[in-house]
Amino acid sequence: MTLRLHDRVAIVTGAAGGLGRAIAARFAAEGADLCLADLLDLSEVVAAVQAAGRRAIGVQADVSDSAAVAAMVERARAEFGRVDVLVNLAGVGSHGASDDVTEDEWHRVLRCNLTSVFLCCQAVLPGMREQGYGRIINIGSLLAKNGGNPRPWLDAQEQKRAGNLAYGASKAGVHALTLYLAKENAHLGITVNAVAPGPIGSNPRLLNVFPDSLKAQIPVGRLGRAEEVADAVAFLAGDQAGFVTGEVLDINGGSWCD
Numbered sequence: 001m002t003l004r005l006h007d008r009v010a011i012v013t014g015a016a017g018g019l020g021r022a023i024a025a026r027f028a029a030e031g032a033d034l035c036l037a038d039l040l041d042l043s044e045v046v047a048a049v050q051a052a053g054r055r056a057i058g059v060q061a062d063v064s065d066s067a068a069v070a071a072m073v074e075r076a077r078a079e080f081g082r083v084d085v086l087v088n089l090a091g092v093g094s095h096g097a098s099d100d101v102t103e104d105e106w107h108r109v110l111r112c113n114l115t116s117v118f119l120c121c122q123a124v125l126p127g128m129r130e131q132g133y134g135r136i137i138n139i140g141s142l143l144a145k146n147g148g149n150p151r152p153w154l155d156a157q158e159q160k161r162a163g164n165l166a167y168g169a170s171k172a173g174v175h176a177l178t179l180y181l182a183k184e185n186a187h188l189g190i191t192v193n194a195v196a197p198g199p200i201g202s203n204p205r206l207l208n209v210f211p212d213s214l215k216a217q218i219p220v221g222r223l224g225r226a227e228e229v230a231d232a233v234a235f236l237a238g239d240q241a242g243f244v245t246g247e248v249l250d251i252n253g254g255s256w257c258d
């Protein structure tokens, strides 16, 4: 059986998190070598990829900082010679409705979730154009599409946790950026897609954040699994997905159908 990512080189940002670990494991199983980036220590996830028989480096970097992003891409090229795949996964959550979100919080979330994606794409695209091949997968969100889950008439406290104004706006920006980059680069062998997960049980911290009433509304009847997101990302990262570009793929258990 041919591996989907045989000898491809991928950068995965936000790789120390729940989804990052699952994507790193899946990419390694599909034959990729990995440059893993995060603010946090990456030694565990690097060791897991190496134990699976692939090469991996960990780069501690703030991907909302252009100099750090340039250094990360340089490091990947120096180690592996090229970058075939970029997965923009690094991101932060944010709670609050319009009255609660401060200007500082707004800028923090936009910088971490949207500016970072722009900077990483801008840093890898020249090399991808030169080699005539590239796959970019951005992680968006259901919350960019559905206006969040506020139902203050049912539970005012739940409203506080269900409002995600800045987060939703940042991820909607990620979706739009994906479409623009897809069209700009479609004739150059480069695809740019997004996946938009609904609630995924990838992070023990988030498990307590998702209210039971929200879980109860998911038509499939459960939270998503990190491996299910990783599987979709691996498909979009593969050679076989060359005719798929500008797609925002929902992975939300039927929570929002469009």
Ligand SMILES: NC(=O)c1ccc[n+]([C@@H]2O[C@H](COP(=O)([O-])OP(=O)(O)OC[C@H]3O[C@@H](n4cnc5c(N)ncnc54)[C@H](O)[C@@H]3O)[C@@H](O)[C@H]2O)c1
Binding pocket: 013, 014, 015, 016, 017, 018, 019, 020, 037, 038, 039, 040, 061, 062, 063, 064, 089, 090, 091, 092, 093, 112, 116, 139, 140, 141, 142, 196, 197, 198, 199, 200, 201, 202, 203, 206
């Ligand atoms: N888990 C879900 O339900 C869900 C749903 C929709 C979208 N998402 C998105 O998927 C992505 C990963 O989610 P997760 O569940 O693995 O979360 P997570 O918090 O476990 O992982 C996110 C990782 O990104 C890193 N990070 C944050 N800002 C960074 C920066 N500036 N530079 C470098 N690294 C940075 C964090 O250190 C963390 O390791 C996020 O973008 C999130 O918004 C998650």
